[in-house]
Amino acid sequence: MKYRELGRTGWKVSEISFGAWAIGGAWGNVDDQESLAALHAALDGGVNFFDTADVYGDGHSERLLAKLKKERQETFYITTKAGRRLPQQTPGGYSRENLTAWVERSLRNLETDVIDLLQLHCPHPDVYYRPEVFGILDDLAKAGKIRYYGVSVEKVEEALKAIEFPGVQTVQIIFNIFRQRPRELFFPEAKRRKVGILARVPLASGMLSGKFTRDSKFEKDDHRHFNRHGAAFDRGETFAGVDYETGLRAVEKLKLLAPKNATPAQLALRWILEFPAVTCAIPGAKRPAQVAENIAASDLKPMSRAALKKIDVIYNTDIKPLVHQYW
Numbered sequence: 500m501k502y503r504e505l506g507r508t509g510w511k512v513s514e515i516s517f518g519a520w521a522i523g524g525a526w527g528n529v530d531d532q533e534s535l536a537a538l539h540a541a542l543d544g545g546v547n548f549f550d551t552a553d554v555y556g557d558g559h560s561e562r563l564l565a566k567l568k569k570e571r572q573e574t575f576y577i578t579t580k581a582g583r584r585l586p587q588q589t590p591g592g593y594s595r596e597n598l599t600a601w602v603e604r605s606l607r608n609l610e611t612d613v614i615d616l617l618q619l620h621c622p623h624p625d626v627y628y629r630p631e632v633f634g635i636l637d638d639l640a641k642a643g644k645i646r647y648y649g650v651s652v653e654k655v656e657e658a659l660k661a662i663e664f665p666g667v668q669t670v671q672i673i674f675n676i677f678r679q680r681p682r683e684l685f686f687p688e689a690k691r692r693k694v695g696i697l698a699r700v701p702l703a704s705g706m707l708s709g710k711f712t713r714d715s716k717f718e719k720d721d722h723r724h725f726n727r728h729g730a731a732f733d734r735g736e737t738f739a740g741v742d743y744e745t746g747l748r749a750v751e752k753l754k755l756l757a758p759k760n761a762t763p764a765q766l767a768l769r770w771i772l773e774f775p776a777v778t779c780a781i782p783g784a785k786r787p788a789q790v791a792e793n794i795a796a797s798d799l800k801p802m803s804r805a806a807l808k809k810i811d812v813i814y815n816t817d818i819k820p821l822v823h824q825y826w
């Protein structure tokens with residue numbers, strides 16, 4: 500495992516880290532024993548950074564991470580998110596009272612006195628025009644409730660606006676072979692300001708692993724079943740906003756580019772690591788075998804210019820018109 504500096508925090512985090520949404524909920528059936536085994540496998544493989552949120556399984560994901568902390572001795576970082584407990588996303592919802600209550604709840608779930616990194620969880624875009632919200636986060640840091648803060652965003656424009664606030668250490672954004680716009684304007688600007696980038700949905704909800712077919716079935720409580728058209732949250736969070744059939748066709752072409760010693764999932768993760776502005780990819784995983792496969796992407800050789808070019812061609816022809824200007 501290789502490590503990269505996270506913003507101006509002074510932390511070095513694993514370039515393949517762990518996304519803990521699926522082990523909380525909204526991804527069909529999960530088994531806590533298996534989820535915990537996946538978390539242990541991540542630590543065994545050198546992962547030292549875990550991304551969760553107060554709403555993943557209504558706190559279940561945070562509580563599993565608290566359990567992991569009790570079962571292991573080594574130092575690792577947990578970042579959680581706040582804001583999605585609001586019944587509706589309104590800028591006014593990001594009040595001192597609400598933010599404080601969400602932070603206190605996460606502290607209890609995580610069984611800790613201080614949150615390593617708190618991210619606003621895809622808030623209403625007007626939040627980025629309310630400096631007082633970032634003032635509240637500064638106060639929470641001064642009070643010792645959080646060490647650092649960052650944001651998770653849907654759109655590049657939100658990311659660019661967010662990093663105008665000097666306290667923002669990290670931006671979490673969808674970045675994968677199917678979602679390439681962040682590399683254009685946002686990456687150079689984030690790098691210039693030393694803002695860490697957490698690349699989420701790196702496998703396009705598992706699509707880029709190449710395991711799905713036209714006949715794949717998803718359980719009713721799996722967002723890949725219920726959120727394909729954005730019924731519950733932004734449609735871009737499911738298969739990165741690419742419609743299922745188009746995704747399958749593009750993945751068939753991508754599979755041919757995986758080197759002999761690598762799987763399509765590893766190719767997808769290695770591609771993300773080619774961008775030095777990215778601090779880490781945070782693939783979700785439900786099982787230890789998935790974790791082992793994902794973290795091994797850090798040991799792969801850098802990709803050839805020719806392979807990168809071929810991926811650009813697939814993106815430009817098959818995917819770009821469907822997603823590029825939406826997020």
Ligand SMILES: NC(=O)c1ccc[n+]([C@@H]2O[C@H](COP(=O)([O-])OP(=O)(O)OC[C@H]3O[C@@H](n4cnc5c(N)ncnc54)[C@H](OP(=O)(O)O)[C@@H]3O)[C@@H](O)[C@H]2O)c1
Nearest residue numbers: 518519520521651699700701702703704705708782783789
């Ligand atoms: N708004 C936000 O802030 C937000 C939104 C989305 C995600 N996130 C964060 O980003 C993380 C990653 O995104 P994501 O979990 O949505 O999507 P993802 O990482 O692209 O996909 C994860 C899913 O792909 C499957 N998978 C993982 N490794 C695999 C492998 N090696 N081979 C085959 N299948 C594999 C697993 O599901 P199955 O085994 O069921 O197929 C897993 O749950 C989340 O866990 C969360 O921490 C944040």
